[in-house]
Amino acid sequence: MDFLNLAFWTFVASTAGIYAIFALGLYVQFSMAGLPNFGHVAFMAIGAYTMAILVVRYSVSLPVASMAGIAAAIVLALILGIPSLRLRADYLAIATVAGGEIVRYLAMNLPDLTGGPIGSIGLLGPGQIALYNGGWQRSLDELTTALSAVIGAAANRDLTMALMVWSIVLVLIVLFRRLERSPWGRVLKGIREDEMAVTAVGKNVFAFKLQALMLGAVLGAAAGLLLALQIGVFSPDDYQPTLTFYAYLILILGGMNRLWAIPVGAVVFSLLYAGTRFLNFFPLSLIDSGSRAFLRLFLVGFLLVLFMAVRPQGMLGNRRELLLEK
Amino acid sequence: MTPLLLEVDGVSKHFGGVAAVDDASFGVTEGVITALIGPNGAGKTTMFNLISGFMRPDCGTIRFAGRRIDGARGDVVARAGLVRAFQTARVLTRMSVLENMLLAAKDQPGERLGMNLIAPRRVARRESEVHARALELLDLVRLRHLADDYAGTLSGGQRKLLELGRALMVAPRMILLDEPMAGVAPVLAQQLLDHIQQLRQRHGATVCVIEHDMDVVMSISDRVIVMDEGRVIAEGPPDAIQRDERVIEAYLGRQGHADESQRGRPA
Ligand SMILES: Nc1ncnc2c1ncn2[C@@H]1O[C@H](COP(=O)(O)OP(=O)(O)O)[C@@H](O)[C@H]1O
Numbered sequence: 330m331d332f333l334n335l336a337f338w339t340f341v342a343s344t345a346g347i348y349a350i351f352a353l354g355l356y357v358q359f360s361m362a363g364l365p366n367f368g369h370v371a372f373m374a375i376g377a378y379t380m381a382i383l384v385v386r387y388s389v390s391l392p393v394a395s396m397a398g399i400a401a402a403i404v405l406a407l408i409l410g411i412p413s414l415r416l417r418a419d420y421l422a423i424a425t426v427a428g429g430e431i432v433r434y435l436a437m438n439l440p441d442l443t444g445g446p447i448g449s450i451g452l453l454g455p456g457q458i459a460l461y462n463g464g465w466q467r468s469l470d471e472l473t474t475a476l477s478a479v480i481g482a483a484a485n486r487d488l489t490m491a492l493m494v495w496s497i498v499l500v501l502i503v504l505f506r507r508l509e510r511s512p513w514g515r516v517l518k519g520i521r522e523d524e525m526a527v528t529a530v531g532k533n534v535f536a537f538k539l540q541a542l543m544l545g546a547v548l549g550a551a552a553g554l555l556l557a558l559q560i561g562v563f564s565p566d567d568y569q570p571t572l573t574f575y576a577y578l579i580l581i582l583g584g585m586n587r588l589w590a591i592p593v594g595a596v597v598f599s600l601l602y603a604g605t606r607f608l609n610f611f612p613l614s615l616i617d618s619g620s621r622a623f624l625r626l627f628l629v630g631f632l633l634v635l636f637m638a639v640r641p642q643g644m645l646g647n648r649r650e651l652l653l654e655k
Numbered sequence: 656m657t658p659l660l661l662e663v664d665g666v667s668k669h670f671g672g673v674a675a676v677d678d679a680s681f682g683v684t685e686g687v688i689t690a691l692i693g694p695n696g697a698g699k700t701t702m703f704n705l706i707s708g709f710m711r712p713d714c715g716t717i718r719f720a721g722r723r724i725d726g727a728r729g730d731v732v733a734r735a736g737l738v739r740a741f742q743t744a745r746v747l748t749r750m751s752v753l754e755n756m757l758l759a760a761k762d763q764p765g766e767r768l769g770m771n772l773i774a775p776r777r778v779a780r781r782e783s784e785v786h787a788r789a790l791e792l793l794d795l796v797r798l799r800h801l802a803d804d805y806a807g808t809l810s811g812g813q814r815k816l817l818e819l820g821r822a823l824m825v826a827p828r829m830i831l832l833d834e835p836m837a838g839v840a841p842v843l844a845q846q847l848l849d850h851i852q853q854l855r856q857r858h859g860a861t862v863c864v865i866e867h868d869m870d871v872v873m874s875i876s877d878r879v880i881v882m883d884e885g886r887v888i889a890e891g892p893p894d895a896i897q898r899d900e901r902v903i904e905a906y907l908g909r910q911g912h913a914d915e916s917q918r919g920r921p922a
Pocket residue numbers: 670673674675693694695696697698699700701702
C-alpha cells in the first residue's frame with residue numbers, strides 16, 4: 330500500500346478518534362479517580378456484543394440497541410465495582426483483569442448467543458452471514474450526501490465518519506474539562522490522592538468511585554460501538570487485553586493527568602501503530618512480512634520506552650506534579 | 656448538668672489478642688476542650704478511629720448529639736458534625752492548598768455529577784461562598800500565602816495546619832485532633848494552640864485533642880481523660896488529674912521505673 334494513501338489515513342484518523350474516546354473512559358477512572366482498571370476492553374466488548382445481538386437476532390433498531398449496549402456496560406461496571414471498590418485498589422485491578430477475560434471467554438464459548446470464535450458474522454448460526462450495521466451505513470451515506478453539498482467531491486463515507494468521531498471527541502473533551510474542574514471532579518481527585526482524607530471530610534468515597542467507574546464504562550462502550558460500526562464485523566479476538574494497555578499508552582504518551590493530552594496521545598499512538606506498517610523499505614524489505622509484523626510491535630514498544638525515558642511526564646504533562654510524593 | 660455532646664459507653668476494640676481499647680466509657684460536654692492523654696500505645700488513636708467511624712467497635716455504644724454513631728461510616732460521622740484530623744497529617748499532595756480546603760466544603764450541589772450540567776449557576780454561587788470561607792480559614796491557619804502551592808510542598812507542621820483548616824471547612828460541631836503539635840516547629844505549635852482556643856471562643860466548637868506535652872495539656876484543656884492499656888483510668892479537671900495517683904503511676908511507672916511497673920502489671 331502506498332504511504333500517501335488518503336483513504337487509509339482517513340480510516341486511521343477515525344480509529345484514533347475512537348481510541349481517544351476509549352482512553353477518555355480510562356482517564357475518568359484512572360487519572361481522575363485513581364481506579365486501576367485493567368479490563369477496560371470488556372466495556373468495549375460488552376457494548377458491541379449487546380448492540381449486535383439485539384440488532385441481528387431481535388431486530389431492535391440501532392439507536393435502541395446502542396443504548397442497550399451502553400446500559401450493559403454500566404451493569405458490568407456495577408458487577409465489578411460493588412464488591413471491590415470498598416476494598417483496597419488492588420482488588421479492583423484484579424476484578425477488572427478477570428472481568429475483561431471472562432467477557433472475552435464467554436463471547437468465545439457461547440456460540441449460540443455470540444457467534445462464537447468467528448464473531449459477529451456467525452450471529453445467525455452457520456451458513457448465514459449476519460450484519461448489524463446496515464442502518465449505520467445508510468445514515469452515514471445520508472450524512473455524506475449532506476457533506477458533499479459543502480465540500481464537493483472530496484466527501485466520502487470514511488471522511489464523514491472521521492469528522493463525526495472527532496466532533497464527538499471535541500464535545501467530550503470540553504464536557505469533561507468542565508466536569509474535571511467541577512466540585513465533583515475535585516472529590517475524585519481527592520480520592521485519587523488519599524481516600525481516607527476525603528472520607529474524613531464527609532464524602533461518600535464508595536459512591537464517587539462507583540460513579541467514575543460507571544462513567545468510564547459508558548465511554549468504553551461508546552468507543553466499542555463506534556469501532557464495531559466502523560469496521561462492520563468483530564470477533565472475540567478483537568477484544569484482547571492489549572487494547573486496554575493501548576489506552577494506558579495513550580494516557581502515558583499524552584501526559585497522565587492532562588485532558589487535552591488524550592487526543593494528542595491517541596493520534597501519536599495511531600501514527601506509530603499504523604505508520605510502522607510502512608517500514609517495508611530496504612533493508613527491512615529483506616525480512617519476510619510475518620517477522621516484519623513482530624518487528625513493528627517491537628519498534629512501537631521500543632519507541633515508547635525511549636519516550637518514557639526522555640519525557641516521563643508525557644508530551645503535555647507537568648513534571649513537577651509527577652515528582653511530588655503521594 | 657449540660658447534656659453530653661459525645662458519649663462513649665463500654666467500648667472495646669481488639670486486634671488479635673491485643674485489647675487496644677478495653678471497656679472505655681467517657682463523655683464530652685459541648686463547648687469544652689478535652690485532652691485525651693496516656694502513654695504510647697494506650698489506645699488513644701484507636702479511640703479516635705472508633706469515634707470517627709474509621710473503625711467499628713467490637714462492643715459498646717457511641718452517641719453524638721444523642722444519635723448512635725458506633726459502626727456508622729466515617730463520612731456519615733463527619734457529615735453529622737464530628738470531624739477528625741489524623742496523627743500523621745493526610746493532605747492531598749498533588750492538589751493545591753486551596754483545593755484541599757475547597758474539597759472539604761459541605762452542601763456543594765456540584766458534587767452531584769449532573770448538577771454541573773443542569774444547574775451550573777447554583778454550583779458557581781456555592782463555589783464562591785466556599786472560596787471566600789476557605790481564604791478566611793487559610794488566613795486563620797496562616798497558610799494563605801501558600802494557597803496556590805501544591806500541598807505536597809508543605810512542611811510537616813504546615814500540613815498539620817492545613818488539615819486543621821480543612822477540618823474547619825466542614826463547619827464541625829466537634830473536632831478530634833490527634834497530636835496536632837507533634838512534629839510542628841515551636842512557633843507554629845504556639846499558633847496552633849492559639850487556634851484551638853480561638854475555635855472554642857469564637858466558634859463555640861467542641862475540641863478533643865490527644866496531646867503528650869503535659870504543660871500544653873494543663874494550659875489549654877478544661878477536662879482531661881487519661882487512658883492506659885486501653886482503659887480510661889481517670890477523668891477530671893487538669894489540676895485534679897495532675898495529682899491523681901493512678902495517672903502518676905501510669906506515666907512515671909513507665910518512664911521512671913520501667914522494670915518496677917513491669918513487675919506490678921499482669922502480662
Ligand atoms: N490497625 C491496627 N492493627 C493492629 N494493632 C493496632 C492497630 N492500631 C493500633 N493497634 C495497637 O493497639 C494499641 C493501641 O494503639 P494506639 O491506639 O495507636 O495507641 P496511642 O495512640 O495511644 O499511642 C497498640 O498496641 C497498637 O499496636
